[in-house]
Amino acid sequence: MGARRAGPLPGDRHARQPLRHARPGRDGRCGARARRCARRRALARADRRAGLRQPCRSPRTSRARCSIDRPRGSKLYPSEILHWIDDGEAASSGGATFEKRSPIDDRVVARVTRGAAADVARAIDVATRAAETWARLPAPRRGDVLGRAAALLRAKEQELGEIVQVETGKPWKNAVAEVASSADLGAFMDSEGSRFYGKTMTSPVPNRSVRTVRAPIGVCAAIMPFNSPLAGIAWKVFPALLCGNAVVAKSHELTPYTAVAFGKLLRDAGLPRGVYSAVQGLGPEVGMALVRDERVGLVSFTGSVPTGKLIQKTVSERAVLAKVCLELGGKNPLVVCDDADLTLAAEHAVASAFIDAGQRCAAGSRLIVFDRVYDAFREAMLTRAAAVKVGSGPQDECGPVISRQSLERLLAAVDGAVQRGARLLAGGRAVDALAPGYYMAPTVLEHVSPDDELSQQELFGPVTCLYRVKGFTDAIELANGTAFGLTGAIHTSNSHRVEEFIARYRAGLVSINGPTYGAGPHMPFGGVKNSGNGFREPGTEALDVYCEWKTVVVNHDPARV
Known part of the structure; x- marks a missing residue:
């Protein structure tokens, strides 16, 4: 699913969320937030006089706002x-x-x-x-x-x-x-x-x-x-x-x-x-x-x-x-060329790898970086990764993986890669402060062989790997070097590289100077090789999935008019 496909782009400014509360005016009049608070207090007093129970308000933490915690009469999530x-x-x-x-x-x-x-x-x-x-x-x-x-x-x-x-x-x-x-x-x-x-x-x-x-x-x-x-x-x-x-x-x-x-x-x-x-x-x-x-x-x-x-x-x-x-799955590359905006590339790399805890088929799990800018990009990417807010609260970015089994599988996969020679740059552990939830720290590795199982198999978790390449030809070869072909991204200011990447990288979706994910209701989404079998959802192309074409041939005789 890619949507797992639809979701906020890097940074809170892109997320669908309520407008920030207005501040009280300097001329002595109350702002919108103060007026709402006053109305709530007045309604609460009226409800107490009527004998109605008021919901408890607890401070926000990184824990989710869950319907199962709501003290109202009916729960949205059934038992x-x-x-x-x-x-x-x-x-x-x-x-x-x-x-x-x-x-x-x-x-x-x-x-x-x-x-x-x-x-x-x-x-x-x-x-x-x-x-x-x-x-x-x-x-x-x-x-x-x-x-x-x-x-x-x-x-x-x-x-x-x-x-x-x-x-x-x-x-x-x-x-x-x-x-x-x-x-x-x-x-x-x-x-x-x-x-x-x-x-x-x-x-x-x-x-x-x-x-x-x-x-x-x-x-x-x-x-x-x-x-x-x-x-x-x-x-x-x-x-x-x-x-x-x-x-x-x-x-x-x-x-x-x-x-x-x-x-x-x-x-x-x-x-x-x-x-x-x-x-x-x-x-x-x-x-x-x-x-x-x-x-x-x-x-x-x-x-x-x-x-x-x-x-x-x-x-x-x-x-x-x-x-x-x-x-089906993806092992999606994000290529960073030596003429890329490294700050933007790092932002999109982190979003691609860690939004939805990396549990999306369009996650960016392979970061392929030109040798000339590798060290600078690594520093920018690790700095941004360290700032990722882990949790399920309103301002958090990386939630839990779906099950304890998934968490244990991911930790074992990272540990195995390290034992085979990979270098762990960040994460690789459960977040103890959020236990017993299934939270994993955003994880970045380097020195992973392109043939290693971590490079070839979809992990479906907040894990990404850095790869150093000499130039564009090596980057394309590495990008195409898996059994998957769902999405991919390239960061460059060179239009010729853009066109060559579009032509030579085998995938169903190519992103230019953006994240590895991205789909809308009007856009066909799907992959090649082991990422799919040729169909696309959604867009008008989805109609070809869910209907059959019927050809109608009508013969008529003008003499019988």
Whole structure:
């Protein structure tokens, strides 16, 4: 998922966040902040007189603002998480559950129903019944539903941001930015409902007309990543719905509730019953049942390369094939040339490596630097990395990784690289002050062999490596020297280098003087080699994923007019 793709650019000035409070005027009049405080105090006095309980206000720390901590009557994050099937929450047919723990402090925040093949079959039954009626609705009308969903996302930004933060531990500004980017995509797909074009073509045969139309697939399976649970689901579900399909989503077991909250939002936006469902559970039990069901006409998956290859293999062995859309990992380079703005390059390198704790497929995990500026860039980059605020509070930049297992895997990977000769420049440890949360210090290494597993395998954590190269040709060779090809960036003031990098670096996205990430609702996103299988989401290109082209040939006889 790249979005995991959408998120704030380096520095707080780029993040979606409330305006700063105005200061009281010097002429004796109160500013906006003082007026709001006065109103709150007046309302509090009135509530106390009426016997209403007031929420406690505690000082801000680096710990997240979590809905599970809210003392209000209803909690946004439930203690029990169920499937979302047929416009309602439903427990697993077998009654089994598993724990959902908070990455922020390792607390068990919910029990999640553990689905089985029977639950998947039920969701597909419901989707199959609902798909035909939904497909017959004109595309602009389907777009209207997405437009209302986008409006609800904006209206519920705070609530949904809290859900995303409870599930992922992201810093607050990143969590609400994910909600905003999801709303942007809904609005974009709404507008595409009025541009649901086909083509009209000529024919060499007299009295014949030819045209193409977009046809829905039927039931689509959307298998979710954990790193951007709301943006990830919006990327798949919005274009699928616009194309007239029903969707069965498989929540990631580490971020289970976002897909249910999304279902409630779609229901409130007017989506007909049964068109969207979400099932909970583990990949081998629920995900593979979804992939194997021959009523599923498309499987869209964002995640690891091994799982993506297994999905493609499983679909190929079905009696009835299905379309498979894979958005997989990345080992993305950021090249710093000897004519680059080193301050800007260091800022973008740190953002690429450490935003969302490096848990994004577009993370910048390889920093390839010309020898002439290597030492200066290293100093600038390490200085900026040392200033990264680790935590989940409103001003923090690097949150926790998703699970204790991920944290232990990352620490072991860094330790192994050091034992093989790498030099640790920063980080490489858990943040003890934030224990038992799953926080890892931003980590930078050098002297890592290009063939080392740390250079070749996606880590999905706040770890990046520095590589020294003699010049442009070596930089291109190193940039292309992995099995991945998702994104890449180059920092240079030379337009010829820019054009050569665009032409010679093999990837789905190239950034010039920017970070390795970056996508918008109108932009196609995807990769080559082991980063994907040729499809792109979102943008109008996503419509080609979630529909089939149907060619219509009409023969007529002028004599019968």
